[in-house]
Amino acid sequence: PAIAKQLRRADRYTRMAALAAIDAWEDARESCANVPPERIGMILSSGFGPHARGFRFLDGIIDCGDLAASPTDFSHSVHGAALAYISALRDIRGPSLNITDFENGFEQAIQLAQCWLFEGACDRVLLGAVEELGEVMLDSTSRVLDGREGIVPGEGAVFMMLAPEGVSGRATIDAGIKPQNVDWLVGETPALFKAGQATSINAKNVMSLTAGFGHSASAGAFALLG
Numbered sequence: 460p461a462i463a464k465q466l467r468r469a470d471r472y473t474r475m476a477a478l479a480a481i482d483a484w485e486d487a488r489e490s491c492a493n494v495p496p497e498r499i500g501m502i503l504s505s506g507f508g509p510h511a512r513g514f515r516f517l518d519g520i521i522d523c524g525d526l527a528a529s530p531t532d533f534s535h536s537v538h539g540a541a542l543a544y545i546s547a548l549r550d551i552r553g554p555s556l557n558i559t560d561f562e563n564g565f566e567q568a569i570q571l572a573q574c575w576l577f578e579g580a581c582d583r584v585l586l587g588a589v590e591e592l593g594e595v596m597l598d599s600t601s602r603v604l605d606g607r608e609g610i611v612p613g614e615g616a617v618f619m620m621l622a623p624e625g626v627s628g629r630a631t632i633d634a635g636i637k638p639q640n641v642d643w644l645v646g647e648t649p650a651l652f653k654a655g656q657a658t659s660i661n662a663k664n665v666m667s668l669t670a671g672f673g674h675s676a677s678a679g680a681f682a683l684l685g
Contacts, residue, residue, distance in 0.1 A: 462548065468531055469544060472509040472591040476541035477548060479616035480587055484549050487620035490628070491583055500553040500581035501542050502572055504564035504588045506676020508538040508557075511593030541589065553581050564588070565680040569632060576623045587618035588680035613673015617680045632683075645682040 462481065466474055480501075484491075491499065513536035519528035534540060538557045545551065556571065558564045565588045572584040592614040600612045622628060644662035668685040669678060 465548060466544065468535070470509060470512045470535055472511065472589060473535065473541045473544055475591065475614070475616035476503065476587060476589045476618075477544050479589070479618045480545045480585060481548060483585060483587070483618035483620050487583070490622060490626065491620065494582045496550050497552040498582040499551045500572070500575050500584045501545060501551055501555040502558065502568045502584060502586050503542050503556075504558040504560065504568040504677060504680070505538070506559070506561050506564060506590060507596065508559050509536055509540065509591065510596065511591055512536045514593065514595050545585070551585065561676055563679070565677050565683075572621050573632075576621065582623070584621045585618060586621050587616060588677035589616040590614050590675040590677045611669075611673045613669070613675045613678070615672055615675075615681065617677075617684050619684070645685060 462477070466477060469477065512532055516528060516532035516536045519532055538559060539555070542555045542557060546555065554575070558568050558571070560567060568586055568588070572586050575581045575584055590613070592612055597612065604610055621632065624631075639661055641660055641662040643664050643666055644660055645666050645668060668682055671685075672678070672681045
């Protein structure tokens with residue numbers, strides 16, 4: 460109830476981000492027990508950001524004029540709004556950055572988090588990716604896909620807490636690993652592998668998880684979690 464009260468003005472994009480971030484925070488609570496809040500950084504990546512709220516703000520301008528558009532819609536259309544909510548909910552005061560990229564924003568976010576930890580800028584990094592499906596997005600994808608089978612737009616949020624090398628955790632991420640002798644290659648869809656787009660990677664096994672979470676600009680985040 461306390462979280463719901465603080466998110467009463469938040470849109471779907473921000474709510475998904477905040478709830479996923481809180482789950483990751485609670486899961487890593489013991490590991491972060493002695494880490495000061497100013498030593499915890501946050502990085503959020505997205506292909507399109509809170510575009511649904513942005514179009515809602517533009518609709519307000521069109522329908523009501525510049526002076527009558529909702530200031531709440533405007534403030535929540537800013538890409539950093541979700542991180543602001545997360546910071547307030549969990550008193551995180553370290554550096555924060557929002558990355559927007561249509562193709563590999565999450566991969567860039569991982570590399571940046573690795574740099575922050577390696578350089579000692581942070582002791583922990585709360586890393587996440589969020590995508591939202593709005594009316595404009597659904598209309599656009601239906602025109603682009605035009606009946607193509609096996610490709611379904613998806614939405615959701617995924618967060619994880621990263622720590623420097625040597626701190627015990629559930630898994631290890633190396634953003635600079637060489638694509639040789641890979642045990643499992645996880646991608647958007649098997650059709651991409653058949654097209655020869657992954658032939659530079661010598662993988663023993665190939666797997667696609669997009670049937671579970673759908674296709675989006677941040678599908679790589681869900682694939683990594685899987």
